[in-house]
Each structure stands twice: as C-alpha cells, then as structure tokens.
Amino acid sequence: MWKAALTELTATASLMFTLTTSIIACLDSHEIDPKLLVPFAVFTIAFLFLIVTVPLTGGHMSPVFTFIAALKGVVTLTRALIYVLAQCIGSIIGFFILKCVMDPKLAYTYSLGGCAISGQGVINSSSGGIKPLDALLVEFTCTFVVLFVGVTLAFDKKRSRDLGLPMVCLVVAGAMALAVFVSITVTGRAGYAGVGLNPARCLGPALLHGGLLWEGHWVFWLGPFLACVVYYAVSINLPREGLVWVDGEYDVLKLALGSCGNVYNTSVSKDHQLEEPSAGFQV
Incomplete structure (x- = not known):
C-alpha cells in the first residue's frame, strides 16, 4: 500500500507539472482559438499517465477517482485516505517545481495554472469570472459525465478485459477531455479557468500562489464529491448485464405488425369458425 501511495504521489506530481505547463503553453500561444x-x-497527457499507472495503483491521481473507488468497494477506506494524502502532497510538489521554473509574468497571468473562478485582472469587472453556484453546477455536471462515461467502463471487469487496457484508458481520457472542452467553451467567461475534475490539482496552486485562487475554492471540492455520491446512487441501479431480448418485449414496428397479425388471425379464426358447421354438415 505504501509503495502504491508513493507511486500515486510521484504520478500526481509529474501529471500536475506536465499538464499545467502544456495548458499554459496552449493558452499563451498565438493560435486563433x-x-x-x-x-x-x-x-x-491523461492517456499516457493512465496507461502507465493503472496497472500499478489503479491510476487514480485524483481524490475524485479514489473517493468513488472507496464507495464502490474497490479500495479500502484506509488506502483511500492514504491515496488522497499522497495526491495532495504530489500536487504541491509538482506546482512548487512549476513555480520555480515558470516566468513570474506567466504565473501571475494564469494564476500558476490553478483552479480559478475569477482570474487576474477581472475580479472588479462586472462580467469577469463566474458565480460560485454556477461554477459548482459546472463542476458537478462535468465530473458526473466523466464518472458515468469513464468509471462505468473502467469498473466493469468483463468489458475492461474484453476491450483491453489501452481502450479503457482511451475512454477515460476522452471523457476528461470532453468535460474540459465543454467547461471552457460553453461558459465563455473571462477569468474562469474551467472545470477542475481534481481537487488535489486545485489545492497545490491555492497554497503556493494564493490570492484569487482561494475565492470559491470550496467549489472544486464540493462539486466533485457531490457528483461521486450521485453517481454511486445511479451506478448501483444500473443493469448488471447488457440488454437481452426477452419474450413479450417488442419494438414499435414489431408491436404494430403484431397487432395487425392478431387482427388478421382473429378474423380468419372467426371465418373458420363460421365455416366449420357447414363443413361438418356436409360431412
């Protein structure tokens, strides 16, 4: 367990450093969009880290995945707590390294790549940032989508074995990318950094950079954990097996054709019943 926790710490620190530098490089580029x-x-980046760490520790690297794994009984509560502690420490280490090597101007402009609902320079603007309740709704919805699409497949042993590790990691990474894309495009608010999906990722910059990152910081913890609870309630009621054709269940077309067939058969049987006495009399 301690070796797995150390792996989670190392993987989280590496993920925070790599992912944040890549995102800031994209945002600071001169691309049109x-x-x-x-x-x-x-x-x-998520796909690369998942395919490496899933066989080792389960590839959590986020308190969200650890919490839902504890709810589903995949990991024990003790292991989950140690994982979350390792992830938070790993986030702090990763962002500390990033702060040491990053241009101070970029660190100020992008708030060290942290989770912000009101970015630098827009806090006093009436249109800057996003309301905490709106950010909470986005965080909850996007996290639930990632859990429903990615975790439902990842925790299904049979389908995971049939599809293979690369395909499972592909689906989980794709769900995360989709959630990020939706959060940064549909809101369109200057100063809003988009969905966090990882409370540990939001904790590191808040401790090292401070300032506006503490405003609404609770959103990035409460939203994902509420999504985990709701997803758990939904997941325990999901079908354990795929849809199978059961006698007595028909689609709309077959139901309509079946009704016509029943009417035809009824009319034929009535005609047959009417003809039977005549036929009997002849006999």
Whole structure:
C-alpha cells in the first residue's frame, strides 16, 4: 500500500507539472482559438499517465477517482485516505517545481495554472469570472459525465478485459477531455479557468500562489464529491448485464405488425369458425 501511495504521489506530481505547463503553453500561444488545443493536450497527457499507472495503483491521481473507488468497494477506506494524502502532497510538489521554473509574468497571468473562478485582472469587472453556484453546477455536471462515461467502463471487469487496457484508458481520457472542452467553451467567461475534475490539482496552486485562487475554492471540492455520491446512487441501479431480448418485449414496428397479425388471425379464426358447421354438415 505504501509503495502504491508513493507511486500515486510521484504520478500526481509529474501529471500536475506536465499538464499545467502544456495548458499554459496552449493558452499563451498565438493560435486563433487556443481553447481547442487544451482538450487535446488533456486527452494526450491523461492517456499516457493512465496507461502507465493503472496497472500499478489503479491510476487514480485524483481524490475524485479514489473517493468513488472507496464507495464502490474497490479500495479500502484506509488506502483511500492514504491515496488522497499522497495526491495532495504530489500536487504541491509538482506546482512548487512549476513555480520555480515558470516566468513570474506567466504565473501571475494564469494564476500558476490553478483552479480559478475569477482570474487576474477581472475580479472588479462586472462580467469577469463566474458565480460560485454556477461554477459548482459546472463542476458537478462535468465530473458526473466523466464518472458515468469513464468509471462505468473502467469498473466493469468483463468489458475492461474484453476491450483491453489501452481502450479503457482511451475512454477515460476522452471523457476528461470532453468535460474540459465543454467547461471552457460553453461558459465563455473571462477569468474562469474551467472545470477542475481534481481537487488535489486545485489545492497545490491555492497554497503556493494564493490570492484569487482561494475565492470559491470550496467549489472544486464540493462539486466533485457531490457528483461521486450521485453517481454511486445511479451506478448501483444500473443493469448488471447488457440488454437481452426477452419474450413479450417488442419494438414499435414489431408491436404494430403484431397487432395487425392478431387482427388478421382473429378474423380468419372467426371465418373458420363460421365455416366449420357447414363443413361438418356436409360431412
């Protein structure tokens, strides 16, 4: 367990450093719409880290995945707590290294790549940032989508074995990239950094950079954990097996054809019944 926790710490620190530098590089580029590059970077980096760490520790690297794994009984509560502690420490280490090597101007402009609902320079603007309740709704919805699409497949042993590790990691990374894409495009608010999906990722910059990152910081913890609870309630009621054809169940077309057939058979049987006495009399 301690070796797995150390692996989670190392993987989280490496992920925070790599992912944040890539996102800031995309946003600071001179592309016409750099927001389209961010989901691609998230997808690529998440896939690489998942395919390496899933066989080792389960590839959590986020308190969200650890919490839902504890709810589903995949990991024990003790292991989950140690994982979350390792992830938070790993996030702090990763962002500390990033702060040491990053240009101070970029660190100020992008708030060290942290989770912000009101970015630098827009806090006093009436149109800057996003309301905490709106950010909470986005965080909850996007996290639930990632859990429903990615975790439902990842925790299904049979389908995971049939599809293979690369395909499972591909689906989970794709769900994360989709959530990031939706959050940074549909809101369109200056100063809003998009969905966090990882409370540990939001904790590191808040401790090291401070300032506006503490405003609404609770959103990036409460939203994902509420999504985990709701997803758990939904997941325990999901079908355990795929849809199978059961006698007595018909689609709309067959139901209509079946009704016509029943009417035809009824009319034929009535005609037959009317003819039977005549036929009997002849006999």
